[in-house]
Amino acid sequence: MRHIISILLENEAGALSRVAGLFSARGYNIETLTVAPTEDASLSRMTIVTVGSDDVIEQITKHLNRLIEVVKVVDLSEGSHIERELMLVKVRATGKEREEMKRMAEIFRGRVIDVTDKTYTIELTGDVAKLDAFIEAIDRALILETVRTGVSGIGRGERVLKV
């Protein structure tokens, strides 16, 4: 099953490679990984999307906790949570496709953030399914380039991951 694991870890050189190394050494799967410092610059917040059986996920969280630089680990998918991903898509936008592309972006609540006479760059935020749906909805042949940040997640309501 798909799980979203949130990690607070010391913002130190090498901490990321410890986490990434753990996944590759033990044969765990990483679908996406995002990391950036938090409001407390000494801490980084990492979100990893992974797939595995309950036993594997249990081992993943235990092994993450074992890393010296990891402060806290939470499996967000154990409770209600929100996940978001940012995607930038550069598309060919000429002729009648130009108006159509803008309309599609609006339907998906995306924004055109860069324009040339032949291209649009569209910014789109949402969960994975929404971003996938947008890719499906537009003509594949018009896509010049896509870049996705990977998933960030946060618990709903009072659910807080903090030191």
Add this chain to the structure above:
Amino acid sequence: MSANEELTGAEIVVRCLQEENVEHVFGYPGGAVLYIYDALFNQDRVKHILVRHEQGAVHAADAYSRSSDRIGVCLVTSGPGVTNAVTGIATAYLDSIPMVILTGQVPTHAIGLDAFQECDTVGITRPIVKHNFLVKDVRELAATIRKAFYIARTGRPGPVLVDIPKDVTAKKAVFQYPAEVPMRSYNPVLKGHTGQIKKAVQMILSARRPMIYTGGGVILSDSSRELNELVDMLGFPCTNTLMGLGAYKASDRKFVGMPGMHGTYEANLAMQNCDVLVAIGARFDDRVIGNPADFAKHQRQIIHIDIDPSSISKRVKVDVPIVGDVKEVMIEVIRQIRATDVRPDPRALADWWKQIEEWRSRDCLKYDRSSEKIKPQYVVEKLWEATGGDAFITSDVGQHQMWAAQFYRFDKPRRWINSGGLGTMGVGLPYAMGVQMAHPQATVACITGEASIQMCLQELSTCKQYRLPVKVLNLNNGYLGMVRQWQQIEYGSRYSESYIEALPDFVKLAESYGHIGMQITRPADVEGAIREALSRKDRTVFMDFLTDPAENVWPMVQAGKGLTQMLLGSEEL
């Protein structure tokens, strides 16, 4: 020295070692650590042991930890110094041995430029250490070394590496050794969960066919006394894994031998047929439980006490997990058992023991005592007799290791020093050096084979330099014995590359290093040779026993088979 006097990084390193009461450092100098060696030269509290290869330094420091309550420390240079140390670090990591490894690094401005003797030490060692550090600022050096010792010895112990660029050892800073190093991200759980312990005690007291199975965790947490108390008050059978031998006294009837691939018939059958299995500081290793599916088929309840949550339910589902220091948890278990009058059903327990004794009567460790060839088991037995069972025994890896584990009956913890997890050939001799440094007056014997001993043979020179009177028992059968045994059983006796040709004359070899060499070819001479060697208390003695090349280790559970599918001897092949 005034409080604010500045020291060089190299001096700080040495002062830190002094603050940690480190008496011995095993190492090998090189360009990147020359300032540190200079600082060592200028003091005499920390003694340096110069090995002949960095691998030997790490193994010796590892055994220093394994055999004592102190932490082994080693010091190597950058690049090849580190890569030579890697096998030793991984060996310690797999057996959770606390150790601090100090490595030199090229100057900070040269890092990443493929400088001479540069390697990415932190990157290379990351998967084989509990933690590692690269110190780029001399002002952080003391606190980092303090952290390294703290992390190495607490929680589930392990090796910690501190990589120190050369310029950092030359720069100056005020030396201050912090009394504590608070780390918000590292707080190992020591006390077990009270509710879980209560559940475990109820399960233990209602057991009809109980089994206590303990591993290296009992040795590492120094809780052999608690284990003996627990087993003795309950009267339960007890098995110790290869890493746990000596935790419970092997001379007691309640000890049923080692479990696993080369475990005893009675230990393996009791593991499978018990109704309550109490696992303490053990990790259900593949060499211990055999095929996990087969292991799980047998219905039993499992209590698992371990300091590392990731060891619990990793290979085997358990019913009552208890995360905590095994010493603390056992003390609480004993206290709760004392507090109640409930005891396990004595009749059920008697029936269980009757069953175990029946299994034991198969005498699975029997071997041919009338052979004209020297049986390796016989050599180990005679060593056990001649040392009163009280020596420190190191081994290498292979058949001789299993015979040592089966036939030298350890009554005390930290006496049996071997590479269980990684299975590193070559550890035996440097292990013996490390043990002898930690226990200068003790009898230290290295049981090895003609293949393993050649993997760190150069350390015979170190033994000479430091007059380490270790006794080497080379069980020389001319083969990579364990490889040959597998080839015989599983590969149709095709002995591919397992015969060692062109062996040196070990007697002359030992003599060339200034040691005593002996060759023993007849069973009748074994005991006399061992006693003679042991009497040379101030000398390194190399005993080359020409043993039966066809002897195999029995019992054997083949890889992938269930624990009860044991081969008991050649007649079953």
